Structure formats: structure tokens, C-alpha cells
Amino acid sequence: MxxxxxxxxxxxxxxxxxxxxxxxxxxxxxxxxxxxxxxxxxxxxxxxxxxxxxxxxxxxxxxxxxxxxxxxxxxxxxxxxxxxxxxxxxxxxxxxxxxxxxxxxxxxxxxxxxxxxxxxxxxxxxxxxxxxxxxxxxxxxxxxxxxxxxxxxxxxxxxxxxxxxxxxxxxxxxxxxxxxxxxxxxxxxxxxxxxxxxxxxxxxxxxxxxxxxxxxxGHADGICHVYVDKDADLDMAVKITVDSKTQYVAVCNAAETLLVHEAAAAKFLPVLKAELDKKNVEIYGDEGTRKIIPVKAASDSDWATEYLDYTISIKLVPDADKAIEHINTYGSGHTDSIVTSNRQTALKFMNLVDSGNVFWNASTRFSDGFKYGFGAEVGISTSKLxxxxxxxxxxxLSYKYMLVGNGQTVDDYANDRKSFKHVKLNKKIQDV
Amino acid sequence: MxxxxxxxxxxxxxxxxxxxxxxxxxxxxxxxxxxxxxxxxxxxxxxxxxxxxxxxxxxxxxxxxxxxxxxxxxxxxxxxxxxxxxxxxxxxxxxxxxxxxxxxxxxxxxxxxxxxxxxxxxxxxxxxxxxxxxxxxxxxxxxxxxxxxxxxxxxxxxxxxxxxxxxxxxxxxxxxxxxxxxxxxxxxxxxxxxxxxxxxxxxxxxxxxxxxxxxxxGHADGICHVYVDKDADLDMAVKITVDSKTQYVAVCNAAETLLVHEAAAAKFLPVLKAELDKKNVEIYGDEGTRKIIPVKAASDSDWATEYLDYTISIKLVPDADKAIEHINTYGSGHTDSIVTSNRQTALKFMNLVDSGNVFWNASTRFSDGFKYGFGAEVGISTSKLxxxxxxxxxxxLSYKYMLVGNGQTVDDYANDRKSFKHVKLNKKIQDV
Structure with a gap:
């Protein structure tokens, strides 16, 4: 052929x-x-x-x-x-x-x-x-x-x-x-x-x-994050983290890294670990995490790794800004979720995290054409264009500009014999 | 630096x-x-x-x-x-x-x-x-x-x-x-x-x-066409061709090739030539054109040339379909205009010519962000994406998907404890 x-x-x-x-x-x-x-x-x-x-x-x-x-x-x-x-x-x-x-x-x-x-x-x-x-x-x-x-x-x-x-x-x-x-x-x-x-x-x-x-x-990687804010409902945070990590580990919208606000970590991490242990999830934590729960040490490369497996990395952050910064540095622009009851923090997170899908109080696993109601899905794009x-x-789809005239020339407008009006219409091309 | x-x-x-x-x-x-x-x-x-x-x-x-x-x-x-x-x-x-x-x-x-x-x-x-x-x-x-x-x-x-x-x-x-x-x-x-x-x-x-x-x-070339249909008003066709070619020759939306329906050529070409001569436009024509007006012979490379000068190539076509085919073969997807009083032919031309700007009875020189009323122009794109x-x-601009929930997990939907409703809203993100 x-x-x-x-x-x-x-x-x-x-x-x-x-x-x-x-x-x-x-x-x-x-x-x-x-x-x-x-x-x-x-x-x-x-x-x-x-x-x-x-x-x-x-x-x-x-x-x-x-x-x-x-x-x-x-x-x-x-x-x-x-x-x-x-x-x-x-x-x-x-x-x-x-x-x-x-x-x-x-x-x-x-x-x-x-x-x-x-x-x-x-x-x-x-x-x-x-x-x-x-x-x-x-x-x-x-x-x-x-x-x-x-x-x-x-x-x-x-x-x-x-x-x-x-x-x-x-x-x-x-x-x-x-x-x-x-x-x-x-x-x-x-x-x-x-x-x-x-x-x-x-x-x-x-x-x-x-x-x-x-x-x-297309998309090259799916390094997705859950960020548990200081104002998070901790039960909800556990549910969302477990679902984001374990509901289907082999897919691009599964979470790979969990970021936890320092003020929430002491209460949240032990409860989370108990749940992740039930699913045999291997945990790599930063120094702060390991002061609270006994897990393996995370190295810098963990933040840039798409495990696609029952494995998660955990890092503590002092505030939402640092969480956003971490995601924009190591993430892949796919899907990132914040758990918080603070509307202002949530909106800031959704505005500043530079990803195609930014979630507030929902599992990262929701980013999908069928779940979004598109009827069908061609794929997931991490490009911004x-x-x-x-x-x-x-x-x-693309689009084209169709211009319908009755003999207009640019010369008339260049020499001020005519001028543009630019009035918004509500007409369809089928009606010309 | x-x-x-x-x-x-x-x-x-x-x-x-x-x-x-x-x-x-x-x-x-x-x-x-x-x-x-x-x-x-x-x-x-x-x-x-x-x-x-x-x-x-x-x-x-x-x-x-x-x-x-x-x-x-x-x-x-x-x-x-x-x-x-x-x-x-x-x-x-x-x-x-x-x-x-x-x-x-x-x-x-x-x-x-x-x-x-x-x-x-x-x-x-x-x-x-x-x-x-x-x-x-x-x-x-x-x-x-x-x-x-x-x-x-x-x-x-x-x-x-x-x-x-x-x-x-x-x-x-x-x-x-x-x-x-x-x-x-x-x-x-x-x-x-x-x-x-x-x-x-x-x-x-x-x-x-x-x-x-x-x-x-960006755009690489601007090989723009005017097609004069058999149902064209010939005065209008002359005006539009002259403006498209000569109003400003050094720009990407100036016409380089004129396509003329065989049935319109005998009447149209001599009048057009007289007008183009006044502006010292050099004309290259195909065999059919040269049977009607005395011009230099066009070679195949003329159809693919962006002159950016007082030069135009002319070709006769037996119907609008052949004009469309020529444009889709040699054009650069920039701007192409049909002159006709036949609405059906015009709509067909605008639908099938695979260019960013497709015009009916207007000069190709109109394709421009300021003339379109966009207020400002970043550039002209001949990409379709x-x-x-x-x-x-x-x-x-790009866009992102923001999902606002209250603790939802995909597991509930995967196991039929919950189901998607997909109801169209008319709400803004600022109102969450």
C-alpha cells in the first residue's frame, strides 16, 4: 500500500x-x-x-x-x-x-x-x-x-x-x-x-x-495530585485520596502524589495510612511525613514519577501556595484536586494550578469524556492549544471565517470613502 | 542573559x-x-x-x-x-x-x-x-x-x-x-x-x-485566489479582482491567482486586462486565457507562487468544482473569494474551499483582525488547529475544566451506587 x-x-x-x-x-x-x-x-x-x-x-x-x-x-x-x-x-x-x-x-x-x-x-x-x-x-x-x-x-x-x-x-x-x-x-x-x-x-x-x-x-504523562488543605474535612480527604489512588491504578488520571498541609498532617496521615494499608499501597514520604507515619523515604525523583501502580508519594507543604508551586513544577498538567472547605483557597487552587482538569473536593478519577457527559471521547489532551x-x-473541529459582501473593496475603506461599523449580529450562515 | x-x-x-x-x-x-x-x-x-x-x-x-x-x-x-x-x-x-x-x-x-x-x-x-x-x-x-x-x-x-x-x-x-x-x-x-x-x-x-x-x-504562505463564476456580475468581478491584486501587493492576503469560469472569460478578461494594465500588472495566463487576451504563458509553477508584486496568474476552469479543486491543491489555506450571484454556488465554494477565510463577493484584502473588528491582531494563522x-x-487563551464536588468518588459510580445525570447548567464558576 x-x-x-x-x-x-x-x-x-x-x-x-x-x-x-x-x-x-x-x-x-x-x-x-x-x-x-x-x-x-x-x-x-x-x-x-x-x-x-x-x-x-x-x-x-x-x-x-x-x-x-x-x-x-x-x-x-x-x-x-x-x-x-x-x-x-x-x-x-x-x-x-x-x-x-x-x-x-x-x-x-x-x-x-x-x-x-x-x-x-x-x-x-x-x-x-x-x-x-x-x-x-x-x-x-x-x-x-x-x-x-x-x-x-x-x-x-x-x-x-x-x-x-x-x-x-x-x-x-x-x-x-x-x-x-x-x-x-x-x-x-x-x-x-x-x-x-x-x-x-x-x-x-x-x-x-x-x-x-x-x-x-495527546498526553505524555499523568502525574496527578491530591492536595489536602488545612481546611479539609479529613474524612472526605481520606475518601478522595483512596479513590484517586486506588480506584484504577493503571490509568492516567490516578493520583501519584499527595500533598498535605502541615497543619492537617498529624491527624490526617495516620487515618489515611490505615486505609491505604488495606489496599496494600506502598507509600514514599518526605521527612515531615515520616515524622508522623512510618513509611519509606521519598527521593526527588518520586515527585516526577508516574507509578501507575499501588504506590503513592506524600509531601507536606506549609500552605496552598507551596502546593500549587509543587504541582506546577512536577505535575504533567493533567488532573489535580484540592480538598478544602475554604472557597477562596479552592478558587485560587483551580485558577493557579496549570492543568487541564482542576478539581475541588472530588476524586482525580473523574477526568474523562464519558464522565463529563461528552458522549464520546477522542482522548485526553495535556496540551494547552x-x-x-x-x-x-x-x-x-476547526472553524473558518466566511465573509459575504456585494462587491466591497478594501480601497474604499483605506481611502475613507467607507468606514467599518462592526455591529454584532445574531445570524446564521444558513440564513444568508 | x-x-x-x-x-x-x-x-x-x-x-x-x-x-x-x-x-x-x-x-x-x-x-x-x-x-x-x-x-x-x-x-x-x-x-x-x-x-x-x-x-x-x-x-x-x-x-x-x-x-x-x-x-x-x-x-x-x-x-x-x-x-x-x-x-x-x-x-x-x-x-x-x-x-x-x-x-x-x-x-x-x-x-x-x-x-x-x-x-x-x-x-x-x-x-x-x-x-x-x-x-x-x-x-x-x-x-x-x-x-x-x-x-x-x-x-x-x-x-x-x-x-x-x-x-x-x-x-x-x-x-x-x-x-x-x-x-x-x-x-x-x-x-x-x-x-x-x-x-x-x-x-x-x-x-x-x-x-x-x-x-x-503563524502562516507560511499567502497564495490567495479570486474565482469569477459564470453567474458573476462582471463589473463587480473586475472591481474585486483589481482590489484583491493591487490594493496592497506586498501583503499575504493579496490575490495571486485568478480563476475564471470558461463561460464568463470572453466578456470578462478583456475588460479586466484593461484595468490591470492601468496598474502595470504583469499577467501570466493558461492556454484558454491566452486565446482571449494577449498575455505571457503561465507554467505550472505559477499556480504555486506567491508573487507579492504587481503580477497575477490566470486560469480558466469549466465549473466551480474545478475552481475549488485548484484552490485546495495550490492554495495556502489563507483567503479565497468567489464572485457570483448564485447563492448555492457561493455556499458550496465557502464550504468546500479549505481555507481560513472564504469570501463571497468581497475582496481578499478584507481578511485582517482589525477589519474583522477583533480590536487587535496577534497574527494570521493558516493552521487548522x-x-x-x-x-x-x-x-x-486556553481553557481548563474545573470540577466542584463535595467528596464524590468514582468508585460509587463504577459500582452503580450512584449514576451520572449530565444536566446542562447556565452557571458561572464565579457563582460556586
Whole structure:
């Protein structure tokens, strides 16, 4: 497969995708959902081949579980598609309208980005979620899934491609890439691909960022913090810390470091330790912490470590400012939570902590597109440009300025024969 | 000057900048405006040194004109600052509020990006515009101006720094870099700098993009098109083409290529040529064009050339679709205009041309932040991510998600003891 040709086709298709209205896109989504149900047996059979091979290759049990694509998962993704169909049409929305002068109207209108390259891990359901999000937002998509899911992904892509093109989508809007080499070729195609979204390990995301001129949306690390303030309700602080650390340790929004106000530490830490001990959490503490509870000594590198495990580091701080400073120094801009009953301290924390998700009296584990009610999630971004935090359909959109006149020239304004009025309108581009 | 130390200070200052409310920022802007007026003589004297040196170095007349910073220009920038003060406070605006569950509320709130690096050309007024835009949006800024304006820029930065820090802004929020080496060092500081905005030649912008991991907002080329449809009013088409090409040839939103529907060419081209001849515009035409008017032959490279001069290339097309295809192939995604009285063709053109600014019956020269009424312009972006088209204050903002709870844990939701409600609110973060 010649990747450049694939990219050119995807780019040409993206122009046609931009033209589709909500009805046409929902028709394609509906056909796609029906086709997945219709070809259920084929999908399960393809997945069985992947599962058998992966078992023989001794893939770890949690990964095998993620790889499995059974009737329940097929029903789940179909249900996901039906919810996606109910979301408002994201393209062609007028975000702003201004009368620059009589008969000269400016509109800022949402539009697709163009061609999105997505590299994802083993879950075949991710392929369906991502490609349907791209469809709904009018983008072409190049997909690269994990090697272990190759048969399932191939069957899925064939079914999606067949059903959506029969429903009127342009050929080339979706393509599955199958080899690592294809990915490396893809990263060079900055002329055709507008955005790459890698979903995988930290090293992999960094590799992508360092090896492509294409903008990358993704997050490299998830070093999340809980800060227990002097004005915290200590029972609440224990609950939130335990949930943030242990509810699911292998994910990016799990807490890695706990910061505790010196004035709260003596009461709080022993109670917390008893709870963390029940979950076998290994604790590394700074000097102040170790004066109160018997734990291992934390080194400086602990503050910059994403354990992704039943491990936590604890540091005492003299005030909220020092907590904020620590987070802005060592954090990864992902998710950080303060526990306090002091509104002013909470607002200060949320304003000054430079992270995509800043929480007051809630577990860090809440930062997630589904929990936020976005209906679907493309990924989580720790960049501060374009999209930040959990990214839904919005992250797959751009906008353009449309100017509607009746023959205006700049010369008239440059020579004061006419002047700009700049009156805010409340008009949609569809009404011109 | 150690650039890393400068960046660390700018980064620390950016946290304090994020904390300032609109009143504090306007107070600093007001002090800055007063200080510029107060130190008028010092500025004019510094500028005289730059002008004398540049004259001796035989700087071209248009560049000398841009370099000049006299009483009128000082008054203009001060007036600009007063208008900026009147704009709504951009930081802390709630873009979205959702009740995830009783007592668990999500807010999407605008915030500064952090540290912006700006590299600009010779105009000293650009320094004031850019730094005040960064101030209003709560960002720290590293500035690098042209060598020829070094004395003026140094005096300006000292006055801005002095006045704003006396008015309560954090030290280090603004720094002027003076050497090329400093810029190269700055481009390596992706840990501290969030965004680079280069304003200069194409080669320079590309150089920055290729030599930094920091996201770049800018445009590389301005290959803009006018397409004259078969349903065009031909008088209007002549006016718009002449204005788009000749009103100011050295700028990025001047037209470089004219596309003409075959059915309109015979009537339109001779009239247009007569008008372009009056302005001494050199014309390169494709075969079809040259059957109608006597002009030089265009080669394929003409379609990809930004002349920035009194030169235009002309090509005939059989329909609007081919015009759109040509623009999406050779254009630079900047500004493209259709002249037609057919609404359907115009909407199709605006939807399918993949450019930041798509116009109907108006000169390409209108794409500009001031003309759009943004009050001020950071630059023009041809990227489709983050900010596109003329970029005002909005392009200097990010957002964060603030979640306000009362002790919620994800475990309760994962185990169905609680469930998400996702009710849209109309609440501001300031009201929690």
C-alpha cells in the first residue's frame, strides 16, 4: 500500500466529507450500526483468531480481556453509535456573526479539520468509537490498531467502509494501516494529514511528537495530585485520596502524589495510612511525613514519577501556595484536586494550578469524556492549544471565517470613502 | 542573559498573571499608556538612533517608514491600548457548565496559555500591540524584534516593564531578547514556552516550525485566489479582482491567482486586462486565457507562487468544482473569494474551499483582525488547529475544566451506587 496515495485519497475525501449535512452523516452512522449487527458472527470469528494467536503468544490476561470483541461489546458500540447520532450536528454552526458594514457580513463557522491519523491500542471497540467520531465531525481518518487485533480491525474496517460508502460517503474516508512502517510513513505526510492522535504508552506518544511535523493531540504523562488543605474535612480527604489512588491504578488520571498541609498532617496521615494499608499501597514520604507515619523515604525523583501502580508519594507543604508551586513544577498538567472547605483557597487552587482538569473536593478519577457527559471521547489532551482535557467531538473541529459582501473593496475603506461599523449580529450562515 | 532563567521567570510570572482580574490588568494597561506618553521624548530619541543607523546602512525606504516611531505613532498605540482596555475581560469566562450529578458540577473556563514567544519584524508599534494583547489575556511574553529597531524596542520594553510592574504585575512577565542566538535558545525551551508566534518572512516562519518542538502559530504562505463564476456580475468581478491584486501587493492576503469560469472569460478578461494594465500588472495566463487576451504563458509553477508584486496568474476552469479543486491543491489555506450571484454556488465554494477565510463577493484584502473588528491582531494563522484566520485575543487563551464536588468518588459510580445525570447548567464558576 502506497501511503502517499492513501493520504491523497483521504484528503480528497475529506473535502466531500465537509460537504455532508447531518442527515447524510446520520444515515451513514445508522447503516454502519446495522451492518455491525448483521455481521456479528463474522466479527466474532475474526476476533477468535486474534484471541487464539494472542493466547498462544501469552498475551497478559488484562490485555486479552481488552482484545475480546464479543456480542456484548458489539451491542455496546452499536448503542454508542445510536447516542452519537442523537448529538447535535457539529459542523456548520455559526459561532459569531458581525456586520462589518452595510451589506458586508462576517461569519465564523465550524468545519471539520480534514484528515486525522489515529494510532490506538488493542481494544477493537476503540476503532469503532474513533471512526464514528471522525464521521460525525466530517473528517477522513487513517487508523492504525494494535498488531494483536489485526483480524478484528480488518473485519471492522471492511464492514464500516462497505456500509458507509453504500450510504453515500466518499471512497477513501477511512483506511486501516497495518504495519509499523506504514505509521512511520504516515508521520511524514504533514502535507495531507492535519492531526495525529496517538493513544498508547508515554514513550510511544513522545516518539510520535518527536518524529512528525504534524500536530499531535495527546498526553505524555499523568502525574496527578491530591492536595489536602488545612481546611479539609479529613474524612472526605481520606475518601478522595483512596479513590484517586486506588480506584484504577493503571490509568492516567490516578493520583501519584499527595500533598498535605502541615497543619492537617498529624491527624490526617495516620487515618489515611490505615486505609491505604488495606489496599496494600506502598507509600514514599518526605521527612515531615515520616515524622508522623512510618513509611519509606521519598527521593526527588518520586515527585516526577508516574507509578501507575499501588504506590503513592506524600509531601507536606506549609500552605496552598507551596502546593500549587509543587504541582506546577512536577505535575504533567493533567488532573489535580484540592480538598478544602475554604472557597477562596479552592478558587485560587483551580485558577493557579496549570492543568487541564482542576478539581475541588472530588476524586482525580473523574477526568474523562464519558464522565463529563461528552458522549464520546477522542482522548485526553495535556496540551494547552486547540483542545485541552478530555476531548469530545469539539476537538475534531476547526472553524473558518466566511465573509459575504456585494462587491466591497478594501480601497474604499483605506481611502475613507467607507468606514467599518462592526455591529454584532445574531445570524446564521444558513440564513444568508 | 541566560535564556533558561528568563524562561523560568516568565513561567513563574505567568502563574501570577493568570490570577489577575480585569481591573488589575486594565490598571496596568492604563499605567502603561500614561508612561508611553510621559516618555514620548525618550522614545523618539531612541528611535532617531535606530533611524540614523538604518539610513546609513541604506535600509529600503518602506522599511524606514515602518521603523519610524514618531508622536503620531505613539498616540496611535496609546489609543490602541485604550480600546483594548474596553474589551471584555477574556479570562475566567465559563464556556460550559454541567451538573454531572447532584453536588458535582463541571465548568469549562477560559484561562491564559502561559508563556508566549513572539518574533516580529521592524515595526516598534508591533511590540506594544503584542505585549498589551499578552497582558490583557494574562500571558507572559518573550519578545524578539528586528535588529534595526533595537534602541526603540529597548526603550519601549523598559517603559512597559517599569510601568506595569509598578502597577502590580509580576516581575518577568515581559522580556526583550536581543540576539539571534537568544532566539535559537528560546526555540529549545519547550518545557517553559507554550506557543511561538513568528511574524516575518515565509522562510523565517518555516525555519521556526522546523527547529522547535514548541507549537507555532503563524502562516507560511499567502497564495490567495479570486474565482469569477459564470453567474458573476462582471463589473463587480473586475472591481474585486483589481482590489484583491493591487490594493496592497506586498501583503499575504493579496490575490495571486485568478480563476475564471470558461463561460464568463470572453466578456470578462478583456475588460479586466484593461484595468490591470492601468496598474502595470504583469499577467501570466493558461492556454484558454491566452486565446482571449494577449498575455505571457503561465507554467505550472505559477499556480504555486506567491508573487507579492504587481503580477497575477490566470486560469480558466469549466465549473466551480474545478475552481475549488485548484484552490485546495495550490492554495495556502489563507483567503479565497468567489464572485457570483448564485447563492448555492457561493455556499458550496465557502464550504468546500479549505481555507481560513472564504469570501463571497468581497475582496481578499478584507481578511485582517482589525477589519474583522477583533480590536487587535496577534497574527494570521493558516493552521487548522487552535486558532485559524486572523487571531485576536481568543488565540492567546486556553481553557481548563474545573470540577466542584463535595467528596464524590468514582468508585460509587463504577459500582452503580450512584449514576451520572449530565444536566446542562447556565452557571458561572464565579457563582460556586
Amino acid at each position: 502506497d501511503i502517499k496515495q492513501v493520504c491523497i485519497k483521504a484528503s480528497e475525501a475529506s473535502i466531500r466529507m465537509a460537504e455532508l449535512d447531518g442527515t447524510a452523516k446520520n444515515k451513514a452512522l445508522s447503516a454502519l450500526a446495522d451492518a455491525l449487527l448483521e455481521h456479528k458472527d463474522r466479527l466474532i470469528a475474526a476476533n477468535a483468531v486474534d484471541l487464539k494467536r494472542s493466547e498462544e503468544e501469552k498475551l497478559a490476561a488484562p490485555l486479552l480481556k481488552r482484545l475480546k470483541f464479543d456480542e456484548k461489546k458489539i451491542n455496546d458500540v452499536v448503542e454508542g453509535i445510536r447516542s452519537l447520532m442523537k448529538l447535535e450536528e457539529p459542523v456548520g454552526n455559526t459561532l459569531l456573526s458581525t456586520m462589518l458594514d452595510e451589506g458586508l457580513e462576517l461569519y465564523k463557522v465550524t468545519c471539520p479539520i480534514g484528515v486525522i491519523g489515529i494510532i490506538f491500542e488493542s481494544r477493537p471497540d476503540a476503532l469503532v468509537q474513533i471512526s464514528t467520531l471522525c464521521l460525525k465531525s466530517g473528517n477522513s481518518v487513517l487508523l492504525k490498531g494494535g498488531r494483536e487485533a489485526v483480524e478484528t480491525n480488518r473485519a471492522l474496517t471492511e464492514i464500516i467502509d462497505g456500509a458507509t460508502i453504500a450510504a453515500g460517503l466518499p471512497k477513501g474516508w477511512i483506511t486501516l494501516l497495518e504495519s509499523r512502517d506504514d505509521v512511520n510513513e504516515m508521520l511524514k505526510m504533514d502535507e495531507y494529514i492535519d492531526l495525529v492522535i496517538p493513544r498508547g504508552s508515554n514513550e510511544f506518544v513522545r516518539y510520535i511528537m518527536d518524529n512528525s511535523r504534524i500536530p499531535v493531540m 486547540h483542545a485541552r482535557g478530555p476531548v469530545g467531538l469539539d476537538g475534531l | 541566560d535564556i533558561k532563567q528568563v524562561c523560568i521567570k516568565a513561567s513563574e510570572a505567568s502563574i501570577r498573571m493568570a490570577e489577575l482580574d480585569g481591573t488589575a490588568k486594565n490598571k496596568a494597561l492604563s499605567a502603561l499608556a500614561d508612561a508611553l506618553l510621559e516618555h514620548k521624548d525618550r522614545l523618539i530619541a531612541a528611535n532617531a538612533v535606530d533611524l540614523k543607523r538604518s539610513e546609513e546602512e541604506k535600509l529600503a525606504a518602506p522599511l524606514l517608514k515602518r521603523l519610524k516611531f514618531d508622536e503620531k505613532k505613539i498616540n496611535d498605540v496609546v489609543e490602541g491600548i485604550r480600546s483594548l482596555m474596553k474589551l471584555e475581560e477574556p479570562v475566567g469566562n465559563t464556556l460550559l457548565s454541567t451538573m454531572l450529578d447532584e453536588g458535582l458540577e463541571l465548568y469549562k473556563v477560559t484561562c491564559p496559555i502561559g508563556v508566549i514567544g513572539i518574533i516580529f519584524e521592524s515595526r516598534p508599534d508591533a511590540l506594544v500591540q503584542i505585549s498589551t494583547l499578552c497582558l490583557k489575556s494574562g500571558n507572559s511574553v518573550l519578545l524578539k524584534g528586528g535588529r534595526e529597531a533595537v534602541e526603540t524596542n529597548r526603550a519601549l520594553t523598559e517603559i512597559i516593564d517599569g510601568a506595569t510592574i509598578a502597577a502590580g504585575l509580576p516581575k518577568g512577565w515581559i522580556t526583550l531578547l536581543e540576539s539571534r542566538d537568544d532566539v535559537n535558545e528560546m526555540l529549545k525551551m519547550d518545557e517553559y514556552i507554550d506557543l511561538v508566534i513568528p511574524r516575518g518572512s515565509n522562510e523565517f516562519v518555516r525555519y521556526i516550525m522546523d527547529n522547535s518542538r514548541i507549537p507555532v502559530m 487552535h486558532a485559524r484566520g486572523p487571531v485576536g485575543l481568543d488565540g492567546l
